[in-house]
Amino acid sequence: MSPRQTALRFIAGRPLSDCIAAGRDNILTLRLLAALLVVFGHSYIVAPDASLADPLNRLLPRTHMHIVGVMMFFCISGFLITLSWLRRPKLLRFLRARVLRLWPALILCVFAWAFVFGPLLSDGSPRTYFASGDVYAYAFGNASLFRLYWNLPGVFTSNPVPQVVNASLWTIPVEAALYLGVAAVGVLGLFRFRWLLSLGIAIAFVALVLLPMYAGSAGALRVEWLGAVLAGFFGAGSIACLLSRHVPISTPLMLLLVLACGCARASALEAPLVSLAICYFVLWFAYVPRIPAMPRGFDLSYGTYLWAFPLQQTLVTAGVRDPLALFAIATPIVLLIAALSWTFVEKPALHLKDDVRWRRRVATEPA
Numbered sequence: 001m002s003p004r005q006t007a008l009r010f011i012a013g014r015p016l017s018d019c020i021a022a023g024r025d026n027i028l029t030l031r032l033l034a035a036l037l038v039v040f041g042h043s044y045i046v047a048p049d050a051s052l053a054d055p056l057n058r059l060l061p062r063t064h065m066h067i068v069g070v071m072m073f074f075c076i077s078g079f080l081i082t083l084s085w086l087r088r089p090k091l092l093r094f095l096r097a098r099v100l101r102l103w104p105a106l107i108l109c110v111f112a113w114a115f116v117f118g119p120l121l122s123d124g125s126p127r128t129y130f131a132s133g134d135v136y137a138y139a140f141g142n143a144s145l146f147r148l149y150w151n152l153p154g155v156f157t158s159n160p161v162p163q164v165v166n167a168s169l170w171t172i173p174v175e176a177a178l179y180l181g182v183a184a185v186g187v188l189g190l191f192r193f194r195w196l197l198s199l200g201i202a203i204a205f206v207a208l209v210l211l212p213m214y215a216g217s218a219g220a221l222r223v224e225w226l227g228a229v230l231a232g233f234f235g236a237g238s239i240a241c242l243l244s245r246h247v248p249i250s251t252p253l254m255l256l257l258v259l260a261c262g263c264a265r266a267s268a269l270e271a272p273l274v275s276l277a278i279c280y281f282v283l284w285f286a287y288v289p290r291i292p293a294m295p296r297g298f299d300l301s302y303g304t305y306l307w308a309f310p311l312q313q314t315l316v317t318a319g320v321r322d323p324l325a326l327f328a329i330a331t332p333i334v335l336l337i338a339a340l341s342w343t344f345v346e347k348p349a350l351h352l353k354d355d356v357r358w359r360r361r362v363a364t365e366p367a
Contacts, residue, residue: 011252011253013248013250013251013252013253014248014249015244015245015248016240016244016245016248016249016287017244017245017247019249019286019287020083020244020287024287026285026291027076027286028293028294028299028301029293029294030285031073031299031302032294032300032301032304033069034070034072034073034301035069035073035300035301035308036069036304036331037065037068037072038065038066038069038070038073038168038305038308039066039304039308039312039327039334040054040069040327041054041065041068042167042308042309043312043323043324043327043330044065044323045066045167046160046161046309046312046326047316047322047323047326048160048316049321049323052323056068060265060266060270060274061265061266061270062266062270062271062274063270063271067226068274068278070171071233071275071278072233072281072282073171073301073305074171074174074175074178074230074231074233074234074237075233075234075237075278075279075282076282076286077175077178077234077237078234078235078236078237078238078239078240078241079238079240079241079282079283080237081098081179081182081234081238082191082237082238082242084097085183085186086191086241089191091187094182094183094186095179096352096353098176100350100352100353101302101346101350102172102176103143104345104346104349105302105306105341105345105346106172107143108341108345109166109306109307110138110139110143110169111139111143113138113166114135114139115135117310118135118152118155118165121156122152122153123155123157124154128154129153129154132153134151134152134153135152135153137149138152142166142169145172145173148169148170148173150163150166150167151163151164152165156313156314156316156317158317159317160316164309164313165310166306167309168305168308169306174230178231182238185197191242194243195243197242198239198242198243201235201238201239205232205235232275233278233279236279237282240283249284249287249288251284253280254277254280254281254284257273257281258277261273261274298339299342300338300342302338302341302346303337303338303339303340303341304334304335304338306341307334307337307338308330308334311330311337312330315329315330
C-alpha cells in the first residue's frame with residue numbers, strides 16, 4: 001500500500017460495523033468516564049459558590065459538564081440496547097435484562113437513603129422522620145419510577161441546593177421508557193427497515209425537539225427540553241447501530257468536529273455541533289483508543305451515577321466548599337460504593353437475565 005493510500009485510509013477510518021465485529025471496545029471505560037463527568041459537573045452545582053462555572057461551560061457557554069456526561073450515557077445506551085435487540089430479538093429476555101440492569105441497584109440506593117442515611121442526616125428526630133409520609137413516598141415512588149420524589153424530611157435543608165437528595169434519578173424513567181420503545185419497535189418488526197427507521201427517528205427529533213427549541217431560545221438548551229434531547233441522543237446511538245456499515249470511525253473526523261465546536265463557540269451552532277461531537281466521540285472512544293480493559297469487567301458507571309449526588313450533598317453538609325475539592329473527595333468514595341454495588345447487587349442480578357431452566361436444558365441435550 002502506497003503512502004497516499006495509507007493516508008487516505010487513515011482519514012477515512014473504518015466502518016463502525018468492522019469495529020463491532022472486531023470484538024474489542026472501551027465501552028465500560030467510556031461509561032465510567034460519562035459518570036465521572038456527571039460527578040464533576042454536579043460538584044459545581046451543589047457547591048456553596050453558585051457563581052462558579054465548570055471548565056467546559058467557561059469554554060463553551062451553552063454546554064455543561066454534567067449534561068455532556070448524561071448525553072454520552074444515552075448515546076451509549078441507544079447504541080447498545082439496539083445492538084442487544086438485533087443480536088437476540090427475544091422480547092421476554094430483553095425485558096428481563098433491562099429490568100435486572102435498572103432496578104436492583106436503584107432499589108438499593110433509594111431504600112438505603114430513605115431508611116438508613118436519611119434518618120442519620122435529618123435535622124429532626126428519628127420518630128419525627130419515620131412518621132412522615134415523605135419517607136415512604138421517596139422510597140417507593142423512586143423505586144417504581146412512576147413518580148419521583150426529591151426530598152426526605154429534614155435532609156440537606158441548609159445546603160445551597162436545599163432538600164434535593166438525588167437529582168440524578170430524573171433520567172432513569174426516561175431511560176426505561178426508551179427501553180420499552182426499542183422493544184415495541186422490535187416486536188413490530190420495524191428494525192428490518194433500517195434506513196426508513198433511522199430517517200423516522202431523525203425527523204421526529206428535528207420536529208419535536210430542535211425546531212421548537214431553536215424557535216424559542218436561539219439554540220440554547222432549555223431545561224424543559226432535556227428529556228426529549230436525551231431521547232434524541234438515544235436515537236442517535238440507535239441510528240449508528242442500525243447504519244453501522246455506513247458510519248466511518250475516523251480520528252481526523254473526530255478532530256475536525258472538535259475544531260468546529262471551538263469555532264462555533266457562543267453561537268447558535270454551538271449546541272448542534274457539540275451534540276454531534278458528543279455522539280461521534282462516543283463511537284470513536286469506544287473503538288479507536290487502545291485502553292486497558294476495566295479490571296474483571298467491573299462496570300462502575302451505574303453505581304457511580306446513582307450514589308454520587310447524595311454523597312456530594314452530604315460532603316457539602318460536612319463543610320466541603322470548593323468544587324474541585326468536592327470532586328476529589330467524592331470520587332474515590334463513590335467508586336468504592338459503586339464497586340460494592342456491582343459486586344454484590346448488579347453483577348449477581350445480571351446473571352439471572354438468562355432463564356436458568358433453559359440453560360440447564362440446553363446443557364443436557366446431546367450435541
